[in-house]
Amino acid sequence: xxxxxxxxxxxxxxxxxxxxxxxxxxxxxxxxxxxxxxxxxxxxxxxxxxxxxxxxxxxxxxxxxxxxxxxxxxxxxxxxxxxxxxxxxxxxxxxxxxxxxxxxxxxxxxxxxxxxxxxxxxxxxxxxxxxxxxxxxxxxxxxxxxxxxxxxxxxxxxxxxxxxxxxxxxxxxxxxxxxxxxxxxxxxxxxxxxxxxxxxxxxxxxxxxxxxxxxxxxxxxxxxxxxxxxxxxxxxxxxxxxxxxxxxxxxxxxxxxxxxxxxxxxxxxxxxxxxxxxxxxxxxxxxxxxxxxxxxxxxxxxxxxxxxxxxxxxxxxxxxxxxxxxxxxxxxxxxxxxxxxxxxxxxxxxxxxxxxxxxxxxxxxxxxxxxxxxxxxxxxxxxxxxxxxxxxxxxxxxxxxxxxxxxxxxxxxxxxxxxxxxxxxxxxxxxxxxxxxxxxxxxxxxxxxxxxxxxxxxxxxxxxxxxxxxxxxxxxxxxxxxxxxxxxxxxxxxxxxxxxxxxxxxxxxxxxxxxxxxxxxxxxxxxxxxxxxxxxxxxxxxxxxxxxxxxxxxxxxxxxxxxxxxxxxxxxxxxxxxxxxxxxxxxxxxxxxxxxxxxxxxxxxxxxxxxxxxxxxxxxxxxxxxxxxxxxxxxxxxxxxxxxxxxxxxxxxxxxxxxxxxxxxxxxxxxxxxxxxxxxxxxxxxxxxxxxxxxxxxxxxxxxxxxxxxxxxxxxxxxxxxxxxxxxxxxxxx
Ligand code: C2E
Ligand code: CA
Ligand code: CA
Numbered sequence: 001x002x003x004x005x006x007x008x009x010x011x012x013x014x015x016x017x018x019x020x021x022x023x024x025x026x027x028x029x030x031x032x033x034x035x036x037x038x039x040x041x042x043x044x045x046x047x048x049x050x051x052x053x054x055x056x057x058x059x060x061x062x063x064x065x066x067x068x069x070x071x072x073x074x075x076x077x078x079x080x081x082x083x084x085x086x087x088x089x090x091x092x093x094x095x096x097x098x099x100x101x102x103x104x105x106x107x108x109x110x111x112x113x114x115x116x117x118x119x120x121x122x123x124x125x126x127x128x129x130x131x132x133x134x135x136x137x138x139x140x141x142x143x144x145x146x147x148x149x150x151x152x153x154x155x156x157x158x159x160x161x162x163x164x165x166x167x168x169x170x171x172x173x174x175x176x177x178x179x180x181x182x183x184x185x186x187x188x189x190x191x192x193x194x195x196x197x198x199x200x201x202x203x204x205x206x207x208x209x210x211x212x213x214x215x216x217x218x219x220x221x222x223x224x225x226x227x228x229x230x231x232x233x234x235x236x237x238x239x240x241x242x243x244x245x246x247x248x249x250x251x252x253x254x255x256x257x258x259x260x261x262x263x264x265x266x267x268x269x270x271x272x273x274x275x276x277x278x279x280x281x282x283x284x285x286x287x288x289x290x291x292x293x294x295x296x297x298x299x300x301x302x303x304x305x306x307x308x309x310x311x312x313x314x315x316x317x318x319x320x321x322x323x324x325x326x327x328x329x330x331x332x333x334x335x336x337x338x339x340x341x342x343x344x345x346x347x348x349x350x351x352x353x354x355x356x357x358x359x360x361x362x363x364x365x366x367x368x369x370x371x372x373x374x375x376x377x378x379x380x381x382x383x384x385x386x387x388x389x390x391x392x393x394x395x396x397x398x399x400x401x402x403x404x405x406x407x408x409x410x411x412x413x414x415x416x417x418x419x420x421x422x423x424x425x426x427x428x429x430x431x432x433x434x435x436x437x438x439x440x441x442x443x444x445x446x447x448x449x450x451x452x453x454x455x456x457x458x459x460x461x462x463x464x465x466x467x468x469x470x471x472x473x474x475x476x477x478x479x480x481x482x483x484x485x486x487x488x489x490x491x492x493x494x495x496x497x498x499x500x501x502x503x504x505x506x507x508x509x510x511x512x513x514x515x516x517x518x519x520x521x522x523x524x525x526x527x528x529x530x531x532x533x534x535x536x537x538x539x540x541x542x543x544x545x546x547x548x549x550x551x552x553x554x555x556x557x558x559x560x561x562x563x564x565x566x567x568x569x570x571x572x573x574x575x576x577x578x579x580x581x582x583x584x585x586x587x588x589x590x591x592x593x594x595x596x597x598x599x600x601x602x603x604x605x606x607x608x609x610x611x612x613x614x615x616x617x618x619x620x621x622x623x624x625x626x627x628x629x630x631x632x633x634x635x636x637x638x639x640x641x642x643x644x645x646x647x648x649x650x651x652x653x654x655x656x657x658x659x660x661x662x663x664x665x666x667x668x669x670x671x672x673x674x675x676x677x678x679x680x681x682x683x684x685x686x687x688x689x690x691x692x693x694x695x696x697x698x699x700x701x702x703x704x705x706x707x708x709x710x711x712x713x714x715x716x717x718x719x720x721x722x723x724x725x726x727x728x729x730x731x732x733x734x
Contacts, residue, residue, distance in 0.1 A: 004334055004376065004392040021287050028279050036272045043264060047257030054256050055233065061218045062236040062249050069204070069214065073177045074166045076112040077202050081164060081181035087191045090118060090126075090183050090198050099127050100134075103200065108132020115142055115176070115203035118183070121155065121196045123148075130173075141172045146240045147201060150180040154199065167241040169203075175225060175238055175247035176205040206238075206247070215251075222252025307381040309359055310366035318380035318388055322440030325378065325390055329436030335396035336433040336440075339389040339404055340447035341369075343411070344459045345424035346385035351604040352633050353420060360417035361424070372410055373403075388444070396432040397464065404428045404462035412460075427454035428462035449473065480532050482518055487533075487541050492516050494549045495711035498720060498727060499563065499682065499704045502696045505726035509561030511597070511684075511704060512550035513711045514542065530567065539569045544579060551587035551594075553714045557721060563595045563625065568602035571609070577616035584620065591621035595646055599627050600634035603642055614642055625682070629653070629670070636673045647674045649700070651685025657694040664694060671698040692730055 080086060080103065089095025089102075103116040107129045117135075118127040128135035128142070135142065146169035154163045163182035168175060182197045184190055190197065204210070206225050215223035228237055228245035235248040305317035313321060322338070329336045343365065350358035362385070369387060373379045377391035389407075393399040411426045429451025433443045446465040454463040486492055496510035516524045533539040547564050554562045570576055584591045596617065603610045614624060625646035626639060630653035639647055649670065656663035671681050683695040686705030695703060708727045709720065720727065 004332075004394070021290065024287075025283060028283055032272070032276050032279060035275070039268055039272070043261055043268065047261040050257030050260060051253070051255050052257075054254055058220060058234070058251055058253070059236060061220055062223070062251060065214045065218045065220070066236065066238065066249065069206075069210075070166050070168070070177045073113060073179050073202060073204050074164065077164060077166065077179035077181045077200070080202070081183050081200050082186050082188065083183075084186050086183050086200075087185045090200075091191045096127065100129075103127065104129035104134065105132060113202040113204045115171075115178075115201070115205075117142060117201040117203075119143075119151070119199050119201065121192075121198070123151070126198065142201070142203065144169045144171060146242070147178060147180065149241055150178075151199060151201075154180055154182055155195070155197075159194065163197075165241075168238045168246050169240060170246045171203065171205070173205050174207065176203045178203040206249075211249070220251045221254070222250075224250055226250050307383075309362055310381045312366055312370070312387075313378065313380040315380070315382045318378065318382065318390070318444070319440060321378040321380070322390055322444065325392060326433055326436040326438075326440050326443070329392055329433060331436075332392075333435060334392045334394060336436060336438075336443060337391055337393055337396035337400040337403075338431050338433075338443045338447045339400055339407070339462075340382075340429040340431070340444070340451040341387040341389070341407065342427050342451050342455065343385035343424050344426055344455075345422065348633050349422050349424060351601075353417075353422075357417050357420060361415060361422065364415050364417055365411070365424075368410055368415075369407065372406060388447070396434070397430075400430045400432065401462070401464070404430060408460065408462065425460040427451055427459050429454055429465065430462060431465040476532070479518075479524070479529070480536055480538075482521075483516070483529055483532055484536075484538060486516055486518070487538055487545065490545070491519075492542060492545055494546050494553070494714075496550070496553070496714055496717045497704060497711040498709040498717065499561070499702050500708050500727050502692075502701050502703050505703075505708070505728050505730065507560065507717075507720050507723070507727060508702060509563065510550075510554070510717055511563040511565075511711075512546055513565070514546050515711075534567050534569045537569070539567045540573055543567060543570045544583060547580065548583050548587060551583060551589040554593070555587060555589055558590070558593070560717075560721070561593050561595065562589075563597050565627065566596045566598050568599070568605075571602050571606075571613050577613060577620060580617060580622065581620040584622075592623075595623040595625045597625045597627040597648060600629075600632050600638060603638060604633065607641075611642060618643070636670065636677070639674060639679050640677050644679060646680050646682060648682045648684055651705075654683050654685045654691055654695065654705070655687075657691050658688060664698075667694070668698045671695075671700060675699050689728075689731055692728070693733055696730070696733075 085098075086102070089098040099118060103118065104127060107114050107116050108131055115130045116127070117125060117129070119125050125143070130142070146167060150165040150167060154165055157163050163184070164179065165181075166177060166179035169178050170176070179202050181200055181202075182190075183200055184197070192198070208224070211223055211225050215221065226235075226248050228248045229235065234253045235250045237245045238247045238249065240246050305313055305320060307314040307317075322336070325336045328334070343361075346358065346361065349361055362381070365387070366379075366381060369379055369389070373389055373391075377389055380388045380390075382388055389403065391399070391403075407428060408426060411424060414421045414423045429447045429449065431438075431443045431446035431450055433439075438446070446469075449469045450463045450465040453469055454461050457463065493515045495513045495515045497513060498507050499509040499511060500506060501508040514526050514530065516526075516529050518524050530539070533542045543564075543566060550562055550564055554560055573579070580596075581591075583589070584594075617624060623645040624643075625648050626634060626642075626644045627648045628650045629647050631650040638644070649667070653667055653670070657667050674681050680702070681700045682702040682704060683691075683700040684704040686692050686695065686703045686707045688707065691705075692703055692707060
């Protein structure tokens with residue numbers, strides 16, 4: 001058989017967490033980048049603004065320097081042109097010497113002007129000096145179109161308008177400020193008639209030395225004169241009278257913004273780096289803590305889904321796995337099969353050999369099943385001695401049945417636990433979820449129910465879920481309800497089975513047995529309703545009711561003993577002994593006539609508490625018998641250990657007496673052992689003469705069974721009491 005392989009994943013949470021960590025990291029990075037970007041943008045803005053401010057200041061300074069330069073020339077020009085001596089000499093031909101000395105010679109090494117030219121009203125040059133020397137070459141080099149334009153302007157100026165103008169021009173020696181003025185009296189009075197005046201032209205070149213001086217005076221580092229350029233930054237254009245660029249003054253920008261930025265930037269980077277490091281450290285420690293936490297959480301989850309003893313998934317783990325299986329089945333068109341296993345003899349092994357051995361057995365079974373089932377299926381321990389196997393299959397029912405057979409075969413083999421060997425079988429319930437149509441929990445419930453059916457049908461077998469089982473479960477529920485009502489309405493009656501003394505076969509006592517006739521259904525056997533009463537807690541009421549009825553019935557027949565059955569469930573009531581004593585008191589029954597019969601289960605499970613209850617019961621004066629000896633695991637040792645007053649050997653052992661041989665030897669040895677401990681023995685289920693003979697020989701002092709009488713109403717016991725002769729005459733006695 002092949003399972004369809006499955007992979008179960010519990011790692012969704014881990015994936016979630018990882019992506020959360022990743023997105024957190026991204027957010028951190030984005031925040032750091034955004035903050036860095038904002039800080040640097042702001043710094044850049046501040047820097048840029050500072051640069052701009054400085055550019056404007058420098059531009060104002062340079063423009064101011066140029067204006068001052070021009071104004072100085074204008075002032076000098078005014079001093080020389082509106083000068084009485086000049087007006088006196090320049091208009092006369094004899095005055096040329098004076099003009100050479102006072103104008104021409106002054107151009108040498110002069111801070112105020114370096115070119116002086118005098119022209120008459122026709123434009124003819126009267127005198128031309130440059131740097132202290134007469135201009136030898138072409139004077140046209142100095143009389144540029146700009147100069148002509150101002151000259152024309154002054155020549156045609158109306159009266160009353162100041163006949164002086166300054167501007168800039170470019171000569172062969174470079175850019176220069178120049179001025180043109182009419183030579184006149186200081187008072188403004190003209191020497192020649194209007195239109196026939198003489199004019200002086202002064203120039204001052206923007207030489208490198210001059211520019212340097214300007215730079216120093218106006219604190220403009222790197223100021224120099226250049227050809228006019230389109231580029232406008234760090235430059236002021238020098239314009240001709242017509243507004244044409246002649247040259248430009250360029251300065252070195254100080255860029256204070258850049259300087260401050262350069263100083264601040266490393267600090268800011270440092271701060272950003274520190275913040276980034278802080279974030280990284282925070283993130284690292286955070287994610288470490290997170291990883292630790294999630295590892296812890298994962299371990300806790302895993303632990304909560306795992307059974308400690310076997311290491312297999314527990315019930316919760318199985319639920320998780322099952323719902324995954326069902327989901328997969330729905331998607332892939334497969335069926336889910338589930339086997340519910342319950343070990344048959346586990347409780348007995350546990351009770352007989354102790355819990356340590358029981359644990360070993362569970363581990364051994366788990367390991368064996370794991371090997372048997374293999375990788376393709378889910379194997380879980382549901383607690384106690386219950387296991388489940390789930391798998392996906394195309395042919396679930398057949399595969400599940402085949403697997404059940406193999407599991408039973410495996411568990412049918414003897415298992416070794418340390419130095420002990422035990423054979424335990426198992427009962428298996430099977431339920432399927434075709435195409436995943438039945439939910440995981442429901443499949444589990446169905447498999448559980450099927451397993452109970454297998455148990456009921458005699459263990460060591462498997463059974464598949466059938467919807468009829470649900471109906472039966474319901475019927476059981478109704479039965480429980482009816483039983484509850486019957487107890488409340490006191491409809492439980494008591495039958496009495498005769499017990500004879502083995503010596504004379506005369507009636508020596510009775511055993512009280514509960515009887516229930518269910519309304520509308522007829523009699524229900526005690527083997528059916530007693531287990532229901534036990535599992536629902538109704539047994540407390542029922543047991544005391546039987547005891548009270550029996551006591552009342554037997555009160556007036558002091559020669560008869562009375563045996564009453566007690567269920568382990570009744571022992572759980574801490575006041576049980578007191579309640580029993582109260583019944584004796586109320587019914588005025590002598591406790592010494594009564595024997596309470598108990599099976600060994602409770603003594604094996606809770607030895608300490610059992611002994612305690614037993615002692616308290618015995619204090620009321622009642623006797624205690626160990627019932628069904630030979631049907632379970634009890635040994636003669638128990639009799640002594642718990643101080644039983646009587647032993648009742650089970651019908652199964654009695655029936656073996658018919659077979660003779662070893663069975664009879666065993667029977668005889670058991671009875672002999674009990675008698676050696678001074679414990680009297682009752683044999684029950686005696687049906688044949690041969691059994692009765694063998695039991696009497698073995699040493700039983702009381703016999704009970706259909707041979708002497710079935711359980712009967714009290715009235716019949718009353719008649720039997722009256723009989724003188726024995727209830728049965730044994731034949732074949734030696
Ligand atoms: P038990 O205590 O072992 O009772 C003896 C059972 O064996 C009775 O079955 C009785 O009818 C049956 N029996 C007696 N002699 C023979 C015989 O020769 N051949 C065969 N085949 N059977 C014989 P019953 O009345 O059906 O009771 C079954 C069991 O139900 C009892 O087994 C006892 O464990 C339980 N039970 C009955 N009444 C009460 C009760 O009031 N309280 C408690 N706790 N359990 C009760
Ligand atoms: Ca009994
Ligand atoms: Ca019995």
